Amino acid sequence: MKNNIQQELIVLVSAGLGRAGWLQENREAISLDLPTDKRFGDFTTNIALKLSKELKQPPRVVAGQLVESIREEIEKSGLKDLITQVKVEGAGFINFYLKEDYFYEELRKIITKGKEALKVDLGKGKKVLIEFVSANPTGSLSVAHARQAAVGDCLSNVLSFIGFKVSREYYLNDEGNQINILGRSVQLRLKELKGETIEFPENYYQGDYIKDIAKEAQNKKIKDENLGDFAAGHILKIIKQELDDFGVKFDCWYSQKELAKSGKVEQAFAQLKQKGFLYEQDGALWFKSTAFGDDKDRVIIKSDGSQTYLAPDIAYHQDKFKRGYSWLINLWGPDHHGYINRIKASIEAFGHKKDDLSVVIVQLATIFRNGQEIQMSTRRGQYITLREVLDEVGKDASRFFFLMRRTSSHLDFDLEVAKKQSSENPVYYVQYAHARICSILRGSPVKIKDDLDLSVLKEKEELSLIKKLLEFEATLNICLVTCDPYMLTVYLQELAESFHKFYDLHRVLGQDDALTGARLALIEGTKIVLSCGLELLGIAQPEKM
């Protein structure tokens, strides 16, 4: 839809450049954008500004000549009847003004084809693996995980909507140090249950849930050496339930323990060794990550013979590619940013491109309660959990909240404020628009006909609402390019605003049939886009609230 006309306009500009004799091979791509200000046409290009230096002429002079060439090209093209004006404005922008018929036809596509009309195949079936959350099964999920879950799930939704074949994966650290410590923590609580006086080490897990697990282990007579696995399994069930309640489902839970058993780690080492990227020093085995731009080489087998965390992770990422994924996206916390170079080095060592892996750092959400920051410490069990946020704020509001900031930005979140202002949360603003539309549609005696005449929609608010609907596709593209779904939340607020403004000034029902019919179609189209956007966010689309 819009992509098509955008492409056609770019061809026109390009032809205009050719006519003016300014077309060159190595010129950067012609950009044709939606103007930031709606008064400046429907599409705009700054190509004349870019060219002015090279041509040693003032921008407006260049633009003036170019616009003449473009006009001549338009006369010869199929767009002749759709374009009302092309003119130079501002510093030297060339702005295109489209006939309203174009927008009416695009709206008609949305109401006749529904959500299908909003789809555009940017992914072409490319297989992408999104790994996120991947929290150790040693305690309930924190708000940091909650934000990752919201972002990862929504990004997955968006990517599948635009034609990618997406798998959501959770890497499960179900063995190693942390699991051992977890097991010993339970063991100590067991001793405590038997009446022994214990001293609880600083680095052990201290939350009350450990005591609950200890009681259950006692009932089931779990042997000491199995306590770690038992506790991890127990906690994993809790985590799965928390994610489920948050509306996040994973396609695959990838077990580190299974990976270790499979021999894939050793195979990966053998390949790296063959390629000359491993060496021994100080009794340890090192990966030569500096060959790919890392600051220093990294140990993968310690001098005591055990593996570092990096070892299985190298094999894990290699295995992702072996499973047929050509694009990997990892959502990591900011504590992992130093880890990016070494893991990218590893995929390059196996012959993949650095950009085949996109690492998105999801910044922390800092939680306040009554203005007081809550310090996070998993081991002491002092942290706000996903569960608490869900219970206090609800799924829809909390998902929207986690998504409404750029993922790379910090998020401050006072639980008390969020609760108190919950009716003023932006999610309600968007949902309210949807419910309002449903209410009008319910009360309408008139039905939307396929052959209705939309050209009666001439009011400013009507046209800007239609144009806003057509920006949906560009919004999804921004989410793709930035690997960040937050722009969708911004867009939906703008769309809701555009609708509310229309609603306030113009009545839908009770007009003559032609106008009521057209306006019903307009709000039906708005409902479709709102509903689609909310669905991608994983948020309810209430018909009443």
Add this chain to the structure above:
RNA sequence: GCGCCUGUAGCGCAACGGAUAGCGCACUAGCCUCCGAAGCUAGUGGUGCAGGUUCAAUUCCUGCCAGGCGCACCA
């Protein structure tokens, strides 16, 4: 010390390098005999500091100031 993130209105946040820097909360003044006032309209008020690149800088680069996070043969 090194690396990453962030400095925009009283507070919380927007702005592919573009045109008059937007929105919510708060505050002020209005709008329901009429499709949902969880809404709309108007007003108040702003780019941390200093340079640089550019026709154009909130955006890119350098330095400084401030806040957050991370810098293991931990996971």
